[in-house]
Amino acid sequence: MPGLLKGNTEDEDKNVVVPTPVRVDVSRFIPRDEIHPIDTDDEQAHSLYSESFIQNCRLEHMVMVMGLHPQYLQQFLDTNVHLLQSSGALSYEYRSYIAIMAAARHQCTYLVHLMEAQFLLQGGNREWLKGLDHIPAKLRALSKLNRLLAHRPWLVTAQDFKDLTEGDAASRWQHSQLAQAVVLLCHFHGLAIFCHGTGVNLELDHSKAHSFHTRSGSPTTPRSKPTSGSNTPVDFRQIEQIGDVEVLMERMRKLQEEEEDVTTEERNRRFEIEKEEASYSLIPGMDIAKFCFLIPGASGPVGGAAYFARYVEDPQFSYQDFAKRDAHAEIPTFRAQDYNWDHAFTVMTGYYGEVAELLDEKYKTAYNLTYKTLATRDNVDTTSLRRAIWMYVHCMYGIMYDDYNYSEVNQLLERPLKVFIKTVSCFPEKTTQAVYDGFWKQFRHSEKVHVNIMLLEARMQVGLLYGLRALTQCMRES
Numbered sequence: 001m002p003g004l005l006k007g008n009t010e011d012e013d014k015n016v017v018v019p020t021p022v023r024v025d026v027s028r029f030i031p032r033d034e035i036h037p038i039d040t041d042d043e044q045a046h047s048l049y050s051e052s053f054i055q056n057c058r059l060e061h062m063v064m065v066m067g068l069h070p071q072y073l074q075q076f077l078d079t080n081v082h083l084l085q086s087s088g089a090l091s092y093e094y095r096s097y098i099a100i101m102a103a104a105r106h107q108c109t110y111l112v113h114l115m116e117a118q119f120l121l122q123g124g125n126r127e128w129l130k131g132l133d134h135i136p137a138k139l140r141a142l143s144k145l146n147r148l149l150a151h152r153p154w155l156v157t158a159q160d161f162k163d164l165t166e167g168d169a170a171s172r173w174q175h176s177q178l179a180q181a182v183v184l185l186c187h188f189h190g191l192a193i194f195c196h197g198t199g200v201n202l203e204l205d206h207s208k209a210h211s212f213h214t215r216s217g218s219p220t221t222p223r224s225k226p227t228s229g230s231n232t233p234v235d236f237r238q239i240e241q242i243g244d245v246e247v248l249m250e251r252m253r254k255l256q257e258e259e260e261d262v263t264t265e266e267r268n269r270r271f272e273i274e275k276e277e278a279s280y281s282l283i284p285g286m287d288i289a290k291f292c293f294l295i296p297g298a299s300g301p302v303g304g305a306a307y308f309a310r311y312v313e314d315p316q317f318s319y320q321d322f323a324k325r326d327a328h329a330e331i332p333t334f335r336a337q338d339y340n341w342d343h344a345f346t347v348m349t350g351y352y353g354e355v356a357e358l359l360d361e362k363y364k365t366a367y368n369l370t371y372k373t374l375a376t377r378d379n380v381d382t383t384s385l386r387r388a389i390w391m392y393v394h395c396m397y398g399i400m401y402d403d404y405n406y407s408e409v410n411q412l413l414e415r416p417l418k419v420f421i422k423t424v425s426c427f428p429e430k431t432t433q434a435v436y437d438g439f440w441k442q443f444r445h446s447e448k449v450h451v452n453i454m455l456l457e458a459r460m461q462v463g464l465l466y467g468l469r470a471l472t473q474c475m476r477e478s
């Protein structure tokens with residue numbers, strides 16, 4: 001909180017080691033004056049800030065970033081508080097611990113820290129914060145599901161759920177508990193994506209948010225480590241950009257006018273092309289998984305890897321392009337006509353009714369959110385552009401909509417935007433300022449945050465679709 005950052009001169013004179021905030025802004029990517037301040041005059045933002053403060057006993061940086069879209073923030077706060085603090089099949093300490101495990105999978109030190117505080121606030125056992133070796137076997141058994149849902153959700157099977165429902169009474173999971181666990185894991189995977197994608201900075205009470213120095217000395221922790229190794233800067237000018245907003249608008253208009261009559265085979269072919277393309281390096285000659293190491297100033301996860309390592313098993317496991325997925329596993333494309341949000345919603349309603357409603361409203365708010373603006377233009381129908389972003393995320397995770405024309409993705413999403421979407425949705429911890437700055441140069445920050453809200457929701461839905469489909473199969477078979 002920027003207001004608390006002054007003082008300490010007396011101590012400096014006595015050569016006492018004093019903490020100095022490493023970062024004072026809410027986000028590393030978004031300038032301070034773009035975000036509503038704590039004492040904002042904007043009534044809606046102020047009332048949401050107050051509501052959030054009452055719920056969490058703090059005003060979190062991520063909430064302030066989301067505050068750029070109050071309509072969504074309202075839905076988010078309602079859902080978040082319900083997931084963590086209302087009735088349900090799981091104990092409160094289990095819920096916040098599952099949140100920690102999910103955030104750790106995406107190396108989101110920020111969220112891990114917040115959820116640790118939440119865990120302790122709810123009376124959680126401090127010992128558990130030493131890591132997976134210190135928690136009940138039942139909770140530890142969720143590690144595999146967490147790992148798959150976070151990185152390769154297409155690998156989740158009914159058997160994974162069956163394994164969790166077997167064993168001795170103390171470590172056996174009920175179906176209703178599993179439905180809740182899947183929702184929690186997906187919610188926090190999505191949220192970690194949002195925090196990385198918008199460059200949310202650590203809260204002030206995080207130990208890593210301070211460096212220590214004396215008056216004479218320089219800070220003992222450098223502000224941000226320059227990257228070692230290859231230092232070739234990424235030149236986004238080399239990468240195809242739509243650049244001009246006019247061109248983008250023209251393409252959107254054309255697509256609307258020329259509703260093509262395309263055969264099913266042709267639609268399938270276009271999906272395959274898009275999926276294949278997404279698996280190639282979006283920047284010629286560059287592996288996105290190693291992307292951030294090539295960008296000066298990218299220092300990896302804020303707070304350091306050791307901070308969250310204790311909460312994950314098999315830390316090397318990461319996203320793999322769906323097009324190049326484990327060949328022997330023969331995993332087919334996920335067809336939304338066979339299993340879609342309505343199916344997932346029905347399963348959730350059976351076990352977790354109120355949350356199903358909340359998630360449905362939140363998703364619809366995010367999907368339909370529009371101000372009818374495009375950079376500096378007003379009164380623009382942005383439906384096709386927003387839908388293309390959503391579809392691109394689902395495509396990278398192997399989910400296909402039979403009635404969607406995938407060539408829209410290629411026509412509407414400029415390459416730097418695709419780089420951003422792929423990085424944030426698949427390797428969120430590798431998101432850097434350069435990737436954030438690289439796309440939509442003429443757009444506002446609030447529009448980039450809007451994109452991040454869509455990525456959070458689209459990615460969360462991917463997890464829910466795969467997870468709940470497998471859980472339904474498991475229930476049918478048992």
Ligand SMILES: CC(C)C[C@H](N)C(=O)O
Pocket residue numbers: 369370371372373374375382385386447448450451
């Ligand atoms: C993500 C943005 C392109 C959304 C746009 N500003 C709209 O209001 O619809």
